[in-house]
Amino acid sequence: KAILEIRNMSKTYHTLDGETKALYNLSFNVNHGEIVSIVGPSGCGKSTILSIIAGLIKPTTGEIVFHNKNKDIGYMFQSDHLFNWRTIMDNVLIGLEIQKKVSDESKSRVSNLLDTYGLGDFKNHYPNQLSGGMRQRVALIRTLATEPDLLLLDEPFSALDYQSRLKVSDDIAKIIRQEKKTAIMVTHDIAEAISMSSRVIVLSNRPAKIKSIHDIKLTCN
Ligand code: ADP
Ligand code: ADP
Numbered sequence: 061k062a063i064l065e066i067r068n069m070s071k072t073y074h075t076l077d078g079e080t081k082a083l084y085n086l087s088f089n090v091n092h093g094e095i096v097s098i099v100g101p102s103g104c105g106k107s108t109i110l111s112i113i114a115g116l117i118k119p120t121t122g123e124i125v126f127h128n129k130n131k132d133i134g135y136m137f138q139s140d141h142l143f144n145w146r147t148i149m150d151n152v153l154i155g156l157e158i159q160k161k162v163s164d165e166s167k168s169r170v171s172n173l174l175d176t177y178g179l180g181d182f183k184n185h186y187p188n189q190l191s192g193g194m195r196q197r198v199a200l201i202r203t204l205a206t207e208p209d210l211l212l213l214d215e216p217f218s219a220l221d222y223q224s225r226l227k228v229s230d231d232i233a234k235i236i237r238q239e240k241k242t243a244i245m246v247t248h249d250i251a252e253a254i255s256m257s258s259r260v261i262v263l264s265n266r267p268a269k270i271k272s273i274h275d276i277k278l279t280c281n
Contacts, residue, residue, distance in 0.1 A: 062127055063210060063242050064090040064113065069122030071108050082108040086122070088261060092209075095236055095243045097253035100263030106246040110212050113244065126210075128242075134208035138215045140199040142187040148174070148198055149183040155206040166205070173201045177235055192220045193228035200232055204239055211236065213245040217252065225249075229256050 071083040082105040090096050098106050111117045112124060114133055142151045152170050156162045174180055177197055187195055196216060203211060216232065217225045233256040236243050247253050253260045 061092045062089040063092045064127065064244075065125040066109075066113075067123050067125070069112065069119045069124065071105070071112065071117075072120045083119070090210075090242060090244060092242055093237075093240060094259060095233060095245065095257040096259045096261060097245045097247055097257040098261045098263060099247055099250050099253045102248060104263040106248075106263060107214060110214055110244070110246055113210075114212055128209040130207065130209050132206055132208035132210075134203035134206065134211045134241075136199055136203050136211060136213045136216050138218045140187070140192075140195040140219075142195055142198060142202075144187050147184050147186060148179060148190070151187065151198060152202045152205055155202060159206060161206070170201070170205045173204060174198075177201060177231075191224070193224045193231070196220070196228055197231060197235070200235055204235075204241070209242060211241050211243040213243055215247055216245065217247075217249075225252065226255075232256070 066086060066088050069083055069086045070081070073080045073082055086105075086109070088096075098109060100106055108117070112119050114135060143154070146154075149171070152174065153162060153167070156166050156170070171183065174183055179194065179197060179201070182190060182194070187198070190198065199216075213232075217229050220228055229252050245253070245257065250260070
């Protein structure tokens with residue numbers, strides 16, 4: 061039931077001033093239906109992992125095996141990347157437009173998602189008429205619109221203030237579970253990682269670059 065296997069992955073960036081070992085001998089699995097968080101201080105390679113999984117860069121060594129039927133990967137970023145001149149409905153349809161999959165069926169599916177997750181009354185509003193938390197919900201629904209099995213979330217709440225983060229992160233985790241998606245989230249907020257995910261992977265860069273990876277299995281209910 062693994063949807064993704066990462067085996068002995070390393071990544072070294074070569075630059076003019078030398079090289080940076082961003083990842084060293086990293087291995088982990090992600091199972092179907094899990095929300096896995098990757099936490100660690102900045103510079104320890106979290107974004108590098110997501111970029112490799114997304115296929116944006118290649119690992120230096122090691123391999124990555126996908127077992128998802130639908131190869132689509134959904135990406136959700138720090139900032140919501142909504143277009144302020146498009147309505148909420150038209151923002152959510154962007155991914156489907158790019159893939160030329162806009163149809164009556166896909167439109168009504170997306171419209172139902174907005175209804176289900178409390179945005180039904182805002183379809184014809186513009187992003188700047190919504191709160192930050194609502195915009196992140198719209199961003200997630202836009203990501204879900206193309207029906208990816210696997211979601212990659214890169215610090216999705218860092219643009220929100222601390223009070224709304226708690227509620228919004230909870231809402232987002234509920235939507236991911238309800239839609240039966242698998243997600244990998246990168247964050248530097250350990251509390252957020254623990255409250256949202258079934259498993260937390262901690263990347264450590266002490267004493268030098270990454271030396272160890274601990275896979276914490278949370279067993280509390
Ligand atoms: P995090 O997301 O945990 O902050 P990153 O994956 O962004 O960590 O970076 C890991 C390390 O790799 C850092 O030392 C960073 O400076 C370096 N790095 C990241 N991207 C590049 C790049 N394109 N070229 C050179 N070095 C990079
Ligand atoms: P969130 O926690 O999702 O950021 P808020 O706490 O800011 O949401 O808002 C709570 C509720 O107030 C929203 O679910 C929505 O029903 C309503 N709301 C927020 N912003 C607006 C707005 N600009 N216009 C109308 N209603 C709004």
